[in-house]
Each structure stands twice: as C-alpha cells, then as structure tokens.
Amino acid sequence: GEDVEQSLFLSVREGDSSVINCTYTDSSSTYLYWYKQEPGAGLQLLTYIFSNMDMKQDQRLTVLLNKKDKHLSLRIADTQTGDSAIYFCAETPDSNYQLIWGAGTKLIIKP
Amino acid sequence: GAGVSQSPSNKVTEKGKDVELRCDPISGHTALYWYRQRLGQGLEFLIYFQGNSAPDKSGLPSDRFSAERTGESVSTLTIQRTQQEDSAVYLCASSSASRTGELFFGEGSRLTVL
Numbered sequence: 001g002e003d004v005e006q007s008l009f010l011s012v013r014e015g016d017s018s019v020i021n022c023t024y025t026d027s028s029s030t031y032l033y034w035y036k037q038e039p040g041a042g043l044q045l046l047t048y049i050f051s052n053m054d055m056k057q058d059q060r061l062t063v064l065l066n067k068k069d070k071h072l073s074l075r076i077a078d079t080q081t082g083d084s085a086i087y088f089c090a091e092t093p094d095s096n097y098q099l100i101w102g103a104g105t106k107l108i109i110k111p
Numbered sequence: 112g113a114g115v116s117q118s119p120s121n122k123v124t125e126k127g128k129d130v131e132l133r134c135d136p137i138s139g140h141t142a143l144y145w146y147r148q149r150l151g152q153g154l155e156f157l158i159y160f161q162g163n164s165a166p167d168k169s170g171l172p173s174d175r176f177s178a179e180r181t182g183e184s185v186s187t188l189t190i191q192r193t194q195q196e197d198s199a200v201y202l203c204a205s206s207s208a209s210r211t212g213e214l215f216f217g218e219g220s221r222l223t224v225l
Contacts, residue, residue: 031212042115042202042216043154070145088153097165099212103153 006089006102013110020077020105022089025070028090033074034074037086037104046087047074076107084109113137117203117217124193125225132188132220136205139206142182143180144214145188147172154202160186162208 003025004065012018030051035043049056049063051070055061062075074084089102115134124130136143145157156170160180171177175193180186190197200221204214 018191033212035191040218042204042218043214044216045213048212090212098156098159101154101156 001072004089004091004100004102006105008109009106010043010101011110012079013077014081018074018079018083018107019108020074020089022072022074022085022102023070024072024089024091024096024098024100027067027070027092028095031092032063032072033090033092033099034061035088035090037088039056039085043048043088049066075102078110079107081111083107113216115203115215117201117220119216119222121221123223123225126195127192129189129191131192131224132157132190132201132203134186134188134202134203134217136183136203137215139183139207139209140205140206140215141183141208142206142211143186144153144204144206145178145186147199147205148219149199149203157188157201166188193222195224198222198224 005023005081032047034046036046038041047058047063048060049065060077064073086104086106088104090099092099118133141162143160148155158178159167174182175191178188200219202216202219204216206214
C-alpha cells in the first residue's frame with residue numbers, strides 16, 4: 001500500500017538552513033503537502049506542491065520534488081527558534097480523498 | 112467561528128466510562144476528519160465524513176468507537192467503556208470540497224484515561 005517515510009528528528013543551529021526529507025511510494029500522487037505542528041497545537045498547512053512541479057518557493061520555505069525518486073524536501077532558510085515544531089509530509093493519491101501521512105520530523109533548534 | 116473548534120480541550124476519565132468529544136468545523140466545509148495522535152506519534156486516521164455520503168469508518172479501532180455528523184455541521188466522536196490505551200489527543204480537521212488536501216485542524220481534545 002501507499003507509504004510516506006520521514007526521519008523522526010532533525011537538529012540544526014539557529015540561523016542555519018534546515019532540510020527535512022520525505023519519501024513516498026505512490027507514483028499517482030497529485031499533491032504533496034507539508035504541515036507544521038507546534039507544541040500543544042493542531043496541525044497547520046505550511047505549503048504544498050502539485051506533482052507536475054519541481055520546486056516551489058515561499059519566503060523562507062523551498063519545496064523540492066523529485067518525482068522520479070519519489071522524494072520531497074522542505075528547506076527552511078535562516079532557521080529561527082519559532083520554527084521548532086514537528087513537520088509532517090503528506091500526499092493525496094490520485095483517486096482518493098485520503099491523505100497519507102508521514103510520522104513527522106521533530107525540528108530541534110540549537111542556540 | 113473562523114476556525115475548527117473542539118471541545119473539551121482536556122478530559123480526564125476513569126477506565127470504563129464513556130466519553131464524547133465534539134468538533135465544530137469551519138462553516139461551509141463539507142469534509143470532516145477525526146484523527147488520533149498518541150504521545151510522540153504521527154496521525155492515526157479514524158473516520159471521514161463528506162457531505163451526506165456514507166462515512167468512511169475504516170480507521171475506527173474497535174466497536175467502542177463511533178462518530179456522527181449531521182449534514183455539514185457538528186460532529187461527535189464517542190468512545191464507550193474507555194481503556195487506558197485510548198489516552199491520546201483526538202484531532203478534528205475539515206476541508207472544502209474543492210481543496211480536499213488542505214485540512215484545517217482544531218487544537219485537539221486531550222483524553223487521559225486513568
């Protein structure tokens with residue numbers, strides 16, 4: 001079945017770039033999403049990319065999609081303490097409303 | 112309201128009691144999801160409602176779990192005869208029909224079963 005994989009933790013220094021990676025198995029994915037969950041809160045949509053795009057940039061966020069390798073990444077430039085959160089990757093298969101979720105990557109910021 | 116509202120935000124109950132969790136989706140959102148998130152874990156799908164269609168209950172872990180939604184409004188998730196393993200945060204999310212992957216989440220209901 002469909003699967004989405006993420007590393008569980010990423011630790012970066014404040015001011016550096018963070019790169020959070022995700023791999024997925026469903027080649028029919030139409031949209032791929034990044035959601036952010038701050039401590040004690042629900043998830044919020046951060047950004048998304050359509051499957052026919054390679055890259056999407058939004059201020060400090062850059063999403064890269066390698067459809068051949070089924071690899072998605074989220075780069076956060078100039079990482080700040082407010083970026084501390086869990087980042088979830090998710091995809092929607094072509095014929096299904098359901099999102100397939102990764103387990104989430106906890107981003108830890110070192111001073 | 113402007114966002115998805117869930118209540119109660121915290122619930123502590125004794126093993127064996129029934130609990131009811133409520134979700135108020137964003138007005139006009141036809142799709143509504145319930146997820147369970149155990150401490151330090153990812154999202155576990157429970158149930159999905161879309162308009163007046165039959166709900167997708169494939170994620171409900173046992174017959175102690177049930178959920179209802181009237182039309183496109185409030186939903187309630189009921190857990191009967193609670194067990195300690197039911198302790199988790201229960202998240203509700205809604206989306207519009209045209210943008211099904213863009214979910215708006217509530218803050219969650221934290222359930223602790225003693």
